[in-house]
Amino acid sequence: MALTPSNLDLKLGTTAPEFELFEPLTGLKKSLNELKSDIGTVVMFICNHCPYVVHIASGISDFAKDYIPKGISVIAINSNDYIKYPQDSPEKMIDEIKKNGYIFPYLLDQDQVVAKQYSAACTPDIYLFNRNMELVYHGQFDGSRPGNSIEVTGVDLRNAVDAMLQNLQITQRQIPSIGCNIKWK
Numbered sequence: 001m002a003l004t005p006s007n008l009d010l011k012l013g014t015t016a017p018e019f020e021l022f023e024p025l026t027g028l029k030k031s032l033n034e035l036k037s038d039i040g041t042v043v044m045f046i047c048n049h050c051p052y053v054v055h056i057a058s059g060i061s062d063f064a065k066d067y068i069p070k071g072i073s074v075i076a077i078n079s080n081d082y083i084k085y086p087q088d089s090p091e092k093m094i095d096e097i098k099k100n101g102y103i104f105p106y107l108l109d110q111d112q113v114v115a116k117q118y119s120a121a122c123t124p125d126i127y128l129f130n131r132n133m134e135l136v137y138h139g140q141f142d143g144s145r146p147g148n149s150i151e152v153t154g155v156d157l158r159n160a161v162d163a164m165l166q167n168l169q170i171t172q173r174q175i176p177s178i179g180c181n182i183k184w185k
Helices: 051-070 090-100 113-117 155-165
Strands: 003-005 020-023 028-031 040-045 072-078 106-108 125-130 135-139 178-181
Touching (some): 040 155, 051 072, 051 090, 051 155, 051 178, 090 106, 125 155, 135 155
Parallel strands (some): 040 072, 072 106
Antiparallel strands (some): 020 028, 020 106, 125 135
């Protein structure tokens, strides 16, 4: 595991790159265009085995349950090479959805093109786009990490989404996420 921070190459204000990816749970391809919200859209690069994702998985599930009813779209993407890391296979993704109670699409970026388009570097890597699909937040879920005593709350992402919902300025001081590097082919 290489501890890796978010890559901040995708600048605030950038339009979300479009994609169409396979959803293991349904066996269908889903596009950003069909999954996005006209209020706000969270795109998260996660995986099944990263201890940083495992640590916040229940918090991600709680976040989705709180904000999807408010019109926020939540989309998770697994870009890891599951040939080298079979614990990130499509079948194991379905297990993770069920285990963690994910109520959002969890998509497979098998060729890793989408991760590269978003300049994703780690898991978790979290992006928030506004109604115009412009990037307004790219940062950590919260300050909790495996081994520290900070409670998992999602406060950083929640504050960004709440500000967006209230038409307030989202802080420009965004702390990069940190986690395992994406397992590139």
